[in-house]
Amino acid sequence: MRELTYEVPATAEEAVAKVTGDEQARFLGGGTNLVDHLKLGVSTPKVLVDISRLPFDAVEQTDDGLRIGTNVRNSDLAAHPLVRSGWPGLSRALLAGASGQLRNQATTGGNLLQRTRCVYFQDITTPCNKREPGSGCSAIEGYGRHNALLGTSEACVATHPSDMAVALVALNATVVVLGPDGERRIPVADLHTLPGHHPEVETTLAHGELITHVELPVTTLAKRSTYYKARDRASYAFALVSAAAALSIEDGVVADVALAWGGVAHKPWRASRAEEALRGQPLEESAIASAVDEELRDAVTGPDNDYKRALLRGVTTAALSRLAPTEVSR
Amino acid sequence: MEHTVSLRIDGVDQEVSVDTRTTLLDALRERVGNTSPKKGCDHGQCGSCTVLLDGRRHLTCLALAVAYDGAEIVTASGLAGEGDDGELHPVQQAFLAHDGYQCGYCTPGQVCSAVGVIDEAKRGQPSHVTDDLEADIDLDDDEIRERMSGNLCRCGAYVGILDAVREAAAR
Numbered sequence A: 001m002r003e004l005t006y007e008v009p010a011t012a013e014e015a016v017a018k019v020t021g022d023e024q025a026r027f028l029g030g031g032t033n034l035v036d037h038l039k040l041g042v043s044t045p046k047v048l049v050d051i052s053r054l055p056f057d058a059v060e061q062t063d064d065g066l067r068i069g070t071n072v073r074n075s076d077l078a079a080h081p082l083v084r085s086g087w088p089g090l091s092r093a094l095l096a097g098a099s100g101q102l103r104n105q106a107t108t109g110g111n112l113l114q115r116t117r118c119v120y121f122q123d124i125t126t127p128c129n130k131r132e133p134g135s136g137c138s139a140i141e142g143y144g145r146h147n148a149l150l151g152t153s154e155a156c157v158a159t160h161p162s163d164m165a166v167a168l169v170a171l172n173a174t175v176v177v178l179g180p181d182g183e184r185r186i187p188v189a190d191l192h193t194l195p196g197h198h199p200e201v202e203t204t205l206a207h208g209e210l211i212t213h214v215e216l217p218v219t220t221l222a223k224r225s226t227y228y229k230a231r232d233r234a235s236y237a238f239a240l241v242s243a244a245a246a247l248s249i250e251d252g253v254v255a256d257v258a259l260a261w262g263g264v265a266h267k268p269w270r271a272s273r274a275e276e277a278l279r280g281q282p283l284e285e286s287a288i289a290s291a292v293d294e295e296l297r298d299a300v301t302g303p304d305n306d307y308k309r310a311l312l313r314g315v316t317t318a319a320l321s322r323l324a325p326t327e328v329s330r
Numbered sequence B: 001m002e003h004t005v006s007l008r009i010d011g012v013d014q015e016v017s018v019d020t021r022t023t024l025l026d027a028l029r030e031r032v033g034n035t036s037p038k039k040g041c042d043h044g045q046c047g048s049c050t051v052l053l054d055g056r057r058h059l060t061c062l063a064l065a066v067a068y069d070g071a072e073i074v075t076a077s078g079l080a081g082e083g084d085d086g087e088l089h090p091v092q093q094a095f096l097a098h099d100g101y102q103c104g105y106c107t108p109g110q111v112c113s114a115v116g117v118i119d120e121a122k123r124g125q126p127s128h129v130t131d132d133l134e135a136d137i138d139l140d141d142d143e144i145r146e147r148m149s150g151n152l153c154r155c156g157a158y159v160g161i162l163d164a165v166r167e168a169a170a171r
């Protein structure tokens, strides 16, 4: 690991100033991703600015929802009574991620900004455009089982690994960000970017911008939300694909639906076309399958990741079925 | 760059000198000489380095020691009473009674994790397999398996580990 200095800023403003003014500085949250990357040589900052002691550690009820401090640990957020009752899909997504120990350490902001688990990205002996722009993408010709199928580019086919972020996109959450010029708000759906020609750029944040909070709007739809994840073992594994869903059925047809997918793209993927196709329809397996296919119209797959199409039909059907008041007919 | 951090380790206050890059795991094992937490993967993937940190189960391999100034750490060896003939913690006794190990390498992490699991369930925290997110927790076998999934056992002593955690939770 490269030599580092470590600093504890007294305020959020000081943290932002420190990182903004130094290309070689990074925020340290829980450290479960960044410390791993320091060890692997994937990330080589010279300065760590520890934000984990800043006072953003509360879940507060506001007039129109919840305000979650970035330092709220994943375990505490999942177990929070208001989250469990009002946004169960968020609890479920968090509980489906990592392990009990890791959830006690991982923070809200760190979870959102964790980086891809692409094996080549994590192996500094292999070419990777994200880690080393211009070096090539090993995953396109190599091991492709985890590759994205939507919004990919010739430069990068990596997926975003966060379960929580998928639920936050389905639940229309917003991040509150502090920069050198003050605060701004970004919908979580617009936080992460597609790879294009610059897979090294992963978010719409500028270097040094600090996520201070996540805001969740209160809706009746959110109360009927869930998360369904497919993975290689029953627990403690990243998603192959996943679905966050919220559903309201009236008079036997879909009155409203929110759907987002994990494991399919460089960002959590809001499946708006599928939502559109489902609205007004009776919730039947055939309707769900064709809605999924509609969302996948522009998908590009190879032999290694083509299985994700069928798996997406499966996880989407499973998630919506959990929320349906009656059994979903075939 | 060297820093001094104050840690309370198994009931003893200590000033530990560490490099910025030193993990809590290396600080405990190499600087303090407490080899109870084990280094399995060093990347957060196996759970063998689990301790109780400020009362909660926590990995030590992805934690830079410098960031934990003031923390209270209890390792598996600190769970038992004082001295070589000190009384074992109920979770440790249950692991003994049910052969919850073979080589024993993962055991200190399993034991600390189990203490955390039992406490989390008592406080009503749900898990991935909990049907009703708002109901009280019944720590049945599916719940125990799911909650202990962050601790791998290369010897495959899972059956004994499950029995041990079930019994310790029922006490």
Ligand SMILES: Cc1cc2nc3c(=O)[nH]c(=O)nc-3n(C[C@H](O)[C@H](O)[C@H](O)COP(=O)(O)OP(=O)(O)OC[C@H]3O[C@@H](n4cnc5c(N)ncnc54)[C@H](O)[C@@H]3O)c2cc1C
Residues within 6 Å of the ligand: A026, A027, A028, A029, A030, A031, A032, A033, A034, A035, A036, A051, A070, A096, A097, A098, A099, A102, A105, A106, A107, A108, A109, A110, A111, A112, A113, A114, A115, A161, A162, A163, A164, A209, A210, A211, A212, A236, A237, A238, A239, B043, B044, B045
């Ligand atoms: C073995 C293993 C299994 C895992 N399994 C899963 C899984 O199944 N599902 C899943 O979703 N995740 C999984 N994870 C990933 C885990 O959820 C993330 O590592 C964790 O959420 C990151 O949070 P952190 O606070 O530790 O972030 P850190 O490691 O501290 O930071 C991550 C990044 O975010 C930046 N950052 C942190 N906080 C802020 C902020 N407030 N503002 C701006 N930048 C910030 C840091 O600079 C860094 O670049 C797993 C991790 C491990 C090690």
Ligand code: SF4
Residues within 6 Å of the ligand: A116, A118, A119, A120, A121, A127, A128, A129, A130, A131, A136, A137, A138, A139, A140, A155, A156, A157, A158, A199
């Ligand atoms: S998919 Fe992206 S992260 Fe993976 S090797 Fe290619 S460029 Fe790197």
Ligand code: FES
Residues within 6 Å of the ligand: B038, B039, B040, B041, B042, B043, B044, B045, B046, B047, B048, B049, B050, B059, B060, B061, B062
């Ligand atoms: S050594 Fe820490 S999780 Fe494996």
Ligand code: FES
Residues within 6 Å of the ligand: B100, B101, B102, B103, B104, B105, B106, B107, B152, B153, B154, B155, B156, B157
């Ligand atoms: S007892 Fe040998 S690794 Fe678990």
